[in-house]
Amino acid sequence: MKNLEIIATSAMGLEAVVAKEVRALGYECEVENGRITYKGDELAVARSNLWLRTADRIKIKVGEFKGYTFDELFEKTKALPWEQFIPEDAEFPVIGKSVKSKLFSVSDSQAIVKKAIVDRLARHYKRTARFEETGAMFRIEVALLKDVATLTIDATGSGLHKRGYRTGQGEAPLKETLAAALVLLTNWTPDRPFADPFCGSGTIPIEAALIGQNIAPGFNRDFVSESWNWMPETVWEQARNEAEDLANYDQPLNITGSDIDHRMVKIAEENAFEAGLGDLVSFKQMRVQDFTTREEYGVLVSNPPYGERLGEKNTVEQMYREIGRVLSPLETWSIYILTSNEQFEQFFGKPATKKRKLFNGFIRTDFYQYWGKRPPRITE
Structure with missing residues (x-):
């Protein structure tokens, strides 16, 4: 079982509600603007996706560091243990955002993070720096806030508000x-x-x-992390059986x-x-x-x-x-x-x-x- 740092993202104003839900699942957490951070294993990821009613999505935090230059962003990203999360055939697009940071170009930051991860994985899997990316999805985000880069992998897929029951909606539906x-x-x-x-x-x-x-x-829905090779099917089975028993x-x-x-x-x-x-x-x-x-x-x-x-x-x-x-x-x-x-x-x-x-x-x-x-x- 992995010891993961998990982030439940939240809409502004709902952080305390999400944190209360996380604690109800049995995990101690820290609350910041827009995100609730806690530690847990693969079962914690499955439970969080299944149970958190008010969070936007669940992410795995791979690393966090200060980054003032593109060289720094490249080297510190490359130093992270990406091979522990991303298999050789994975599809791993990089998205990004930047707020109040010297590295304000999101497209450049995304490209540098992608190159750093490719270099790391190429060395680990002993191959040329080209990956087919035909396997499971691991969507990576580089979020820059006040010169601190947080690198995460999305474990949810479609946002948690998509419960799977909405057959129709009005002009301004409430999430x-x-x-x-x-x-x-x-x-x-x-x-x-x-x-x-x-x-x-x-x-x-x-x-x-x-x-x-x-x-x-x-x-009644699926999550992107169900297709990850290091998330055993038994984990999802256990989490869903728990949910069935608790209903x-x-x-x-x-x-x-x-x-x-x-x-x-x-x-x-x-x-x-x-x-x-x-x-x-x-x-x-x-x-x-x-x-x-x-x-x-x-x-x-x-x-x-x-x-x-x-x-x-x-x-x-x-x-x-x-x-x-x-x-x-x-x-x-x-x-x-x-x-x-x-x-x-x-x-x-x-x-x-x-x-x-x-x-x-x-x-x-x-x-x-x-x-x-x-x-x-x-x-x-």
Whole structure:
């Protein structure tokens, strides 16, 4: 078993949520902007890919060093043990990024890192410096930040937000990873009602159902590291068996989603069935103004329109007022709304208990949290 340094990358503002998930898997971690670093073996890589609901992707860190010149970047890259990770027939493209670094040319940095790795592998595999690259994919990244180069190999493939259940989506779909984070940032537990009156393609209710039944979000998809020769099949088999054993398919759930657009409701239903949750989440066409419930101590999480487009602002602000009127009688419910509108509290009609800055893609948003009354304690 290898002792690997693993990086779970994160959207801005979600680092603490990802770190909490990593610790729940049993790994101590360090938190920095956009990344959570921890040590583990091959099983840790498999578990991280299968279980981390809010991370963007999982990477293996090969090395990190200060690099001020291209010569330094070449020599220090070549000194790293690439042969421990990359087999002779591997496909290993190099991508890059540079922020506040003397080596600001990303294309030059990529070319130098590629050449350094080729030189190292050619010497190790005793061959001329040309590789066919017909085998498994090992996508390498050189990330330069303030003159520190971090070299990683992507162990995920398609981003972790691609759960495999999305058959369709609307114009501005919420990433599955952010939707999961919104649910995890609430006080919801699976025994309480859950609602989303702006459900769109159903992402928030579906992620809530996966959380509610403790289903690993990556259970129904493949990962690029499954094809790596040093990642034994038994590791993936063990990780998937664990996930199957930990899922609580018998947990009853009361999760509803609604949307004014009947086409989105149909897509949401199809997505839920694709996720294997069709019988657990119910969707219906409804205006938010018609939202009503007799349930108590529920949790409502929603990502309503922001009014970013010209001409939409007034309509959306009026809708926020209506949301406030509709939801104000629900004293026992906790309400969580994500929006980029900085005057949301004013339109909604009351200040939030708490708000948290998050990014929906490149849009800066706030997650407005209104905590309802606590459910009464059940005494035996």
